[in-house]
Each structure stands twice: as C-alpha cells, then as structure tokens.
Amino acid sequence: MTQTMTAETTRTHTRAATMRAIVKTQAAQGAEIREVPVPVPGPGEILLKVKRAGVCGTDLHIWAWDRWAQSRMKPPVTIGHEFVGEVIELGPGVTSATLGDLVSCESHVVCQTCLSCRTGNGHVCENTKILGVDINGGFAEYVAVPAVNAWHVPPNIPIEMAACMEPCGNAVHTAFAGPLSGCNIAVTGCGPIGLFAIGVARAAGAARVFASDVSAYRLDLARKMQADAVIDSSKENFVERVHELTHGRGLDGVLEMSGHPAAMRDGLAALRMGGRMSMLGLPTEPFELDWNRLVIFKGITLHGIIGRRMYDTWYQMDQLMGSGRLDIRPAITHVMDMEKFDDAIALLREGKAGKVVLVPWGEKA
Numbered sequence: 001m002t003q004t005m006t007a008e009t010t011r012t013h014t015r016a017a018t019m020r021a022i023v024k025t026q027a028a029q030g031a032e033i034r035e036v037p038v039p040v041p042g043p044g045e046i047l048l049k050v051k052r053a054g055v056c057g058t059d060l061h062i063w064a065w066d067r068w069a070q071s072r073m074k075p076p077v078t079i080g081h082e083f084v085g086e087v088i089e090l091g092p093g094v095t096s097a098t099l100g101d102l103v104s105c106e107s108h109v110v111c112q113t114c115l116s117c118r119t120g121n122g123h124v125c126e127n128t129k130i131l132g133v134d135i136n137g138g139f140a141e142y143v144a145v146p147a148v149n150a151w152h153v154p155p156n157i158p159i160e161m162a163a164c165m166e167p168c169g170n171a172v173h174t175a176f177a178g179p180l181s182g183c184n185i186a187v188t189g190c191g192p193i194g195l196f197a198i199g200v201a202r203a204a205g206a207a208r209v210f211a212s213d214v215s216a217y218r219l220d221l222a223r224k225m226q227a228d229a230v231i232d233s234s235k236e237n238f239v240e241r242v243h244e245l246t247h248g249r250g251l252d253g254v255l256e257m258s259g260h261p262a263a264m265r266d267g268l269a270a271l272r273m274g275g276r277m278s279m280l281g282l283p284t285e286p287f288e289l290d291w292n293r294l295v296i297f298k299g300i301t302l303h304g305i306i307g308r309r310m311y312d313t314w315y316q317m318d319q320l321m322g323s324g325r326l327d328i329r330p331a332i333t334h335v336m337d338m339e340k341f342d343d344a345i346a347l348l349r350e351g352k353a354g355k356v357v358l359v360p361w362g363e364k365a
Contacts, residue, residue: 011047011089012099020361021078021140022341029065031079033339039136039144041091046147048085048103051363052163052335053138055344055356056082057191062133063345073133080139080358081107081132084153084162094147103150104165105138106314107131108307122310123173139338141360151314154322160332160357164196165317167355168328169308170280171196172317174255177303178276181205184246187227188238188267189258189281190218192355195331197255198225203325210245212238212263221354224330238266251275261287268294276301331355335365 016038023034041047062069062079087101097103110117110125117125131137131145153162161168171193175185185206187197190213201209211222214234222230231241242251250272256264259281267277268289277300289295295302308314320326333354336344338361347353359365 010099013049013088019141020339021136022080022338024062024073024075024077024079026075027065027070029063031063031341033341034076036078036140038142041089041094041144043092044094044147045091045144046087046094046097046103046150047089047091047142047144048083048105048138049088049142050083050085050138050140050360051102052084052159053080053338053358053360054082054163054167055341055348055358056167057348058133060345060348077133078136078138078140078143079132080137080143081130082163082166083138083143084159084165085138085143087150088142091144091147096147097150101150102153102162104153104162105131105145106149106151106169106308106310107137107166108310109135109146109149110310123307123313139341139358139360141362151311151318154318156324157321158329160335161321161328163357164192164328164332164355165314165321166308167193168196168200168321168326169313169317170305171200171255172320173308173313174257174278174280174305175200175204176313176316177278177305178253178301180253182207183252184208184210184249185253185255186210186212186242186251186267186270187222187255187257188212188233188263189256189260190215190222191257192331193280194218194255194257195221195225195354196328197257198222198227199326199328199331200320201255202226203320208245210242210251212266213258215351217351218354221331221333225328233263233266238263239270242270253278255280257281259283261289265289265294268298268300271298271300274299274301276303278303278305280305328355332357335359337361337365
C-alpha cells in the first residue's frame, strides 16, 4: 500500500479551484454554506474527497456559539471532525497512503514532540489541534489531513459506519479503560457515543449492559443497541433498579456519557466496592460530590477520558467492526444531504435524532 513520491503532489483528479463547505464564519450563532478554495495537501498530507461526515455534539456547541466555542474557536473555520473520504491526492513525502484508499480520520492533530506524545500518550498531547475546530475540517467536498491521521477503513463495513469511527473511538476508549468481560456495566447517557458504548461493551463480552437516560427516544435507541435493561432515571430510582438487576451486587463499571451531576452521583452510588467509573461526559459547571462516601471509602477508580488512544483504540475499533461483532447502525438514525446541516442541528437540539450522517455535494446516499 505504499509508493515512491516525487516532489510534486500526486493526484487522480482534475483539480477544481473552489468547493462548497460549511463554515463558521463569525463569532455568532449559526454556520454558513460558503464557496471556499479547495485545499492543497502539503508535505505529509493527503487530500480526501469526503464521502460521509457525522454531526457531533461539538458541532452543536460551535453552532450555538456557547462559552466553550467562544473560548476555543477563531472563525472562519470549516467545521466537521467526523468523516470518511477517498484519497485523491498525496502531498510530498507521503508513503502510508495510496490513491483511491478509503480512510477515516483521527481528528486530533498532535505535535509528536511534547512529553505526552513522546511517552505514548498522544491523545493528551499538550499542543493538540482539532480538525473542524482549530483546523479546517470535513463538512466540505474536500479536506486535507495529515497522512498519519488517516485510518484505512475495514472493507466490509458500511460507509455510514466508517464516517462514525472517530466518535465510536471515544466509546471504545471509555469502555476499554477498565474490565469488561463478564462484568455488569452501565452506560449513563444515551447520546450517540453512549449508544455506541452499549455495542462496544456487549461486543467485548460484558455480562450485562444497562443504559440510563431521561429521554424515551434515546432509551428506545438503547434497546435497539441491545441493552439488557434500560432505566428512565426521571421516573425510576437508578441505584435501586441497578441493585435489583444485579441481585444486590452493584455495578462493576460505569461508562459516564451524560456529564450530568445526578447521573454521576447515581453511577458512583450504584458501583460495587472497588468498581470503576470512566468519564467522557462533560459537566456544564462545577458541582459538589460526596467524595468520602462515593469514591474514597469505596475504593473507586475514576478515569477521565478524552479522544482516542493513538492508535491503540483505532486497532481495537477496527477489529470489533471488521469482525462484525460491533454494529452501530441502529444508532445512526438520519442520513441527510450536507446542505441540510441546519435541519440536522435542529433535530439534534430537539432530541429527535441519534447519530446524524451528512452526505456531501456530489455524493449519493
């Protein structure tokens, strides 16, 4: 899958001058479809023709221009960090990709030189830049990415699943941060990554996987992802229900995806002595916690999760999907034209969608 490069960029298409893209154009709510220059891959980069792109919770923050987005982004930026595309140009020096390859992308562009990167922990690189946030991303007809960030898609998985490998990697990282095989696991928060985590835990051999949320729509999706039981925490006592389901033993692990203080407290309370909570959900504000009762005296392991381990998580996810053991299609509820991005945002803000996948201009669903 390699080839010798010259100093010239290698390509398989007639280069267009401009393309359509969804751009965060200004420091305000919303995003716009704009005509922008087609990127030219630099040294070590590849150019992709985008085939599919997933809408993420981060994109909701960017669209709404909330506190996080205001503190992080510097418009104009083409957004979108979950995507799959065909390699159509190779920048100088690239030997790890071949024209025509179908690749998904790690969205974190890391420096390779900081302490974290040099000790095998690039997922917490001190100088991380994110595609679609700090660097132009994949809600476009074309996107240029570092070749090292490209992951060759398993040939037997559907294109919509390939578009979701990046967020599914978050679920894999969270789930694999502690024991799974033979364990009672709860997923608190059934957004898209929580839904993916149900499938990951089941594929990895969890004894039982329980799912909690306050949305009937999301709990129905959790059932479709084959959760062993779903708990509506707005109507049921989560801790009591878990103890009933586990015959009083409690949970071995909690995969916390909601960021909600009540879900975190309940999850910790439902853990057995010595259990673990892996935390991907982001609280909107600081909150109080009874550390003595819920964490210290129970010997709980807390693990903060960010992104995907590079590239351990990608190998794990590749094998789970490629083997057919992990099928996330029940969580993908909408496949829409990219020009309907605002409609996709509205569906997600109203809680009427799981994962939304966008089809770029010139591609067919």
